Amino acid sequence: MPAWDEARVHAATKQLRLASDPRRIRHGHGLRMGQGPGSSLEFHDYRQYVMGDDLRMIDWGVYARSDQLVLRRHRQEISPRIEVILDASASMRLDEKKWSLAAGICALFLELAIHDGAQPILWICQDQAKRCTVKHWHSDLHQAQANGNLGLRCQLNNLHPGSERIIISDGLYPDAGNQFIRRIGAGSGRISFIQVLLESERNPNYNGHVRLLDVEGGERNLLLDEQALAEYRSRFARLQAAWQQSLNGRGAGLIHCDAELDLSASIRDLLKAGIVTPGAGS
């Protein structure tokens, strides 16, 4: 069970807001102003009256002055739909700090979404994807176990079209990148990939005779030297580039979070990436 810093998450929800992309959100009636016309009290623009428009929206003052039928439109009130996809593969629990930070970030986004009046959905991906509603996300997240082998490679059905998707994972999959993003990116809003990594995953520092035991299965006895580690770092860079490339044009892109640091450092990373913005109380 992950134990994230709930106090820090709670405090952050008062200081931050989700930086939603109004162009990609088209659903419901909420607390946030949409990009298009709607039914709020805030003025949006005027347009020529066409047959069939609601006569109540005609600006009769303009008609009196210019003898033209002009329709007065107001800003749309929207409610963003957030879907947080948490990778619960065994690699996420390689270190307890990594899993706690991932859960903390996940809780932060869910809290922010709820605070914005959205109806967030949490997907916990072990060997199967578990859908958690806004009512039960907290207990479900608490009970989540990072012991799956598939993680993000599991079947994700019934994703809400046009929703903003936040993926929290380490992104350590041999076939990462295009395939996965293509699968979940169809019909989605903005996609943010928050990559939680340990320093040892980015830059392993062990050498000599080692037995490498993969937490998701497999082992190998190797003699690691500088050449082998350089090869590793090269492969890791290619993996990251693949993610970056697949996320291009889909929103915030790939955001790195250091698992060795605390949630505050990760929040700074999120602010820097623009996925959250300072709120009114900050």
Add this chain to the structure above:
Amino acid sequence: MIFGNPWGLLGLLAIPAIIILHLFRQRFQPHYISTLFLFGPEQFNQASGSTREKLRRTGSLIAELLAALALTWFLSDPHLYDHQQARHIICILDSHQRLNAKDSKGHLVVDKAKAACQEVFQTLNSHDRITLIQSGIQPKLLTATAVPIANASLALDRWKADQTFHSLQASIEMAIDLKSASEEAHVIVLSDHKVRIIPDTWQSLSFGEDIGNSGIIDARWFNDERGQRISLRIWRKDDNSDRKVLITNKNNEIIASSQLKNKNGTQHIILPITKSNINIAHIQLTESDQYALDDSCSVVQPPRKLIRVKLNNKMAMYKYIKRALASTHKVEFVENAGHISIDKTLHTPSPGTWQLQIVKQSGPSVIGPFLSRSGHPLLQDLDFTGVLWSGTATKSPAQQQSLLQASQTCLISENVQNKQREINLFIDIKQSNLHKHPAWPSLFANLVEWRLRFTPGLQFYHLSSQMTNRIVLPPKTKGIFLQYPSGEPQSLTADLQGVIQLPRSLMPGTYHLTRDQQGTKKWQTFIVHRLDQRSSDFSNCQSNQTEVSIEETGKVQRIRTRLEHILPLAFAIMAALGAWICYRKEQGMGQ
């Protein structure tokens, strides 16, 4: 640095062995990762067990080396000094069986000696040392020399005063030798009387009491031409009770008895045995006294020994020889093969038959001086002075040894081949006066006694533990089994003469000679008595208990303490356990 067991240093060989194992050991430090796929499909340099690697200071290596060192420490027992300072007491325990006598209060003397000895032990410190010497004909150490008090105390509890009479001199000499090995040793002699033959610096503790006693000091069964009889000697001192001696058979039927008359001194009683078919008789003194061990004993009927002689009645000297032989009362004249054949009556003598041939030779007559072979049993105590010896041999026949000669002439010679013996007496009876000389019957008496020594049977059927015994086996027998009083058999093998010499110091009891190991085919029985007048006489016994105070310490042989045993062993076990845990952790099995 001194090593208690230098061979234990071989344990150091484990150190290079461990290092070699670690040099060539495949070391895979386990790492749990999530990015195994990033290491690529290609194999990097696989660690190999046949390649020497740089030695790494792993926990398992250090723990294994420590375990090897600790084990070597345990095995080799290194120490700085071979001796240590401690008080050393040498106790000579008088182990005469008479210490089993009771004093006037009914306490056994041996128990009082043990209690006094334990009291002395209690005044000592735990690191002080004791040496216990059990007196005897051959004194022995009850434990090793200079043992801790606990060991000595256990040995003292097991000690029994069961030795027959002996001198304490051998035990005292042993104590002197042991004392000289230790710088300062205090010697205590525990006995039932004050021992006066010890140095002034030694202490003699006595616990005995001058008590009245009656006891059997000698018992024998005779079976000869005068019939069967049991000879007893009884010692009495200050014993006013009306006592009798009873002789019973194995069914406790009284076959003879006699009243003891004198209250003091030694009585010699001879009781004839008229009943036949009694092999073992039990002798018992009626009434009890303070010392019971000398109040009863057993005697065994010895077989009567006769020398069967085949004598040629046609020979010239027949009557002289027969008269001389008949005077010994131990000869039976037979017509067939016997023990001795005289004058070529047997052409092919049976095994074990001795031949005496009277041979007339052409040598000169001599009147001496006669030179006899020293110590020969045939010529023992014989004096041929005044004998005119004629018919002598000018030289001893081939393969024969001269026993008696005068000048260059041979008078008596012998030839020994295994159990057969041929004796030649070179004499012309018509011219010699030997048959009229006193040496003549003595010569044949010696011959009979000599032959008796080689007749099958035992030399003694009743003996004390300090006597040796001699067994002559029947012809065609090479070995026999001696069955001890405890029932344990011992195989004995005879020499070429068919003789077995039994050692002295046999424990008192009844011994059987059997033809089989199981003891079913009994041949002869003999008894080793514990009887001795000196064991039954308590005149010199007294009680003299003085306080033992020992302050001087001396050098004693170092003893490895229990801590010195346990500490390196525990350390080795802990290091080995640590090595195992480290190894498991290094191999990742501990997670």
